[in-house]
Amino acid sequence: MSNFPRFFPSSRADLGTDRWPFSPPRSKGYNTDGFNVVIRVRLAPVAPLKRISPIMTIERIDSREVGLLIGLILGKRLLKSDDLHYGYWPPGLKVESANWAQAQSNHSDLIVANIPGGVKTILDVGCGAGAFAKKLTERGYQVECVTPSRLLAQEAQKLLGGQCPIHVTKFEHLETDSRYDLILFSESFQYVGMGKSLPKAVRLLNPGGHLLICDFFKKDVEDDGALGGGHRLEKFYRRIDEQPFESVTDLDITNEVAPTMDLVNDFLLQVGLPIRDLVFAFIAGRYPYLFRFLNWKYREKLKQVDEKYFQGQRNAEAFIRHKSYRLMLYRLRPA
Ligand SMILES: C[S@@+](CC[C@H](N)C(=O)[O-])C[C@H]1O[C@@H](n2cnc3c(N)ncnc32)[C@H](O)[C@@H]1O
Known part of the structure; x- marks a missing residue:
């Protein structure tokens, strides 16, 4: 590198x-x-x-960056975790916030277990606050990070203490002469445009290099419900087939990560909703005209937020119905 x-x-x-x-x-x-x-x-x-x-x-x-930063504050403060990805809940691990950090650590361990032997250099795309890059460096990998978020990059830099170069850019815009043995997308693939990113991954890999994606995709079902995000799985398979990759691993871990959504849902309903109602009641009591005006002006936005976050629809069952969470490893075919 x-x-x-x-x-x-x-x-x-x-x-x-x-x-x-x-x-x-x-x-x-x-x-x-x-x-x-x-x-x-x-x-x-x-x-x-x-x-x-x-x-x-x-x-x-x-707005997605705001969501990630809120997740980071809550994760750091309440759940003792710097990870910004779902947890992996094997049978027997009780789904409760006390086990959140353990479940996230299981998720990272699963990725590490699927890194092929011989890999030395890794590009961690969408490195979040750097927690996973840190784990990788502790295991002896040479890691470079990419994130478009300056705020997350600052956090990652603090955590990594300068061990890994951080490219503050979208993956699609990354310019580098380096080549890597493995390009990792840990829950960041959903944010990148596939059309540009897959050929780019091909260009940035060493001969015989690997692409590892651990993320959720949309199933081919009618309505996304309250759960947005993710590329269509069928479309992804079509796109990856156009590239010189061969599939090594394709694990469906939807059922094991879905319980994460039940905890998020509980948090939204038991913490987020009462706080929201209290703030609204306070503003309505103190500034009734302002409250009515804001309520009217932002009625559509408020309705959307309410439907998305506070109707109890962001749960494991909905996640399993709408999403497919997969760990996929691809190897570059010889030219
Ligand atoms: C859900 S977080 C995952 C963080 C980390 N990889 C993990 O597993 O904990 C998504 C990350 O993708 C990054 N991201 C969003 N759009 C991106 C893009 N176009 N290129 C590279 N990274 C992107 C975000 O800044 C964030 O760091």
Whole structure:
């Protein structure tokens, strides 16, 4: 692997605003034990994304990134885990939050167990907060990471202490001369465009290299329900067939990861919903006109959020009906 600077953006576009390098923002956040929460306040905005006062702007953050960052805060604080993926619940492991970290660790162990012998260099695509890259380096692999999220990259850099170069870019935009023995997508494949990413993986692999994907896909069923995300499985199989890969492993682990959704559902209904209702009641009591206006202005958005998160539909049963969670290993065929 080439000797990259430890932490760098791959292109200006990946920095969120193309002026950013010329006017570094002052960061101000709630420092929760090393986790620097998201809000960047610019005193002299150069390319404001959303102006909230003449002297303040808030950087626009992708909603999926917000979800991941909330997951990271809750995981770190409540569940003692830096992982940002589902848990693997074998029979006998009780589905309760006390076992969350264990289930996530089982998931990582399953991936590690499926890394073929002889692999030395790994590109961890969508490295989250770096927890899995850390495990890999502890097992002696040379790892480079990719993430488009600057905030997650900062977390990963703290955790990895500079052991792994981090490319702050989308995988689709990654530019590198390095080649890898294995490219890993641990729950990050659903975020990348398949059309660009599969040929790119082919180009970035050493001869005989491997592609390992552990993620969920959409089944061919009518309605996605409250559960979004994932490429269509049939479409994925068609796309991968167009590439010079041969399948080594294709494990269906949907039933073992699905209980994760029951815990998420419990959390949303028992913690998220009462907090939401309390906040709404507070605003309605204090600022009735503002509340009515906001309720009217954002009625569609609020309805969507309610249907998605607070109707009890994000559970294991729905997950099994709509998704197929798979661990798939492919080997590059000789040219
Ligand atoms: C659910 S997290 C998985 C994190 C980690 N791999 C794990 O297993 O814990 C998804 C990750 O994919 C990253 N991601 C999203 N879009 C991406 C893209 N286009 N290219 C590379 N990574 C992406 C996110 O920033 C995040 O780090």
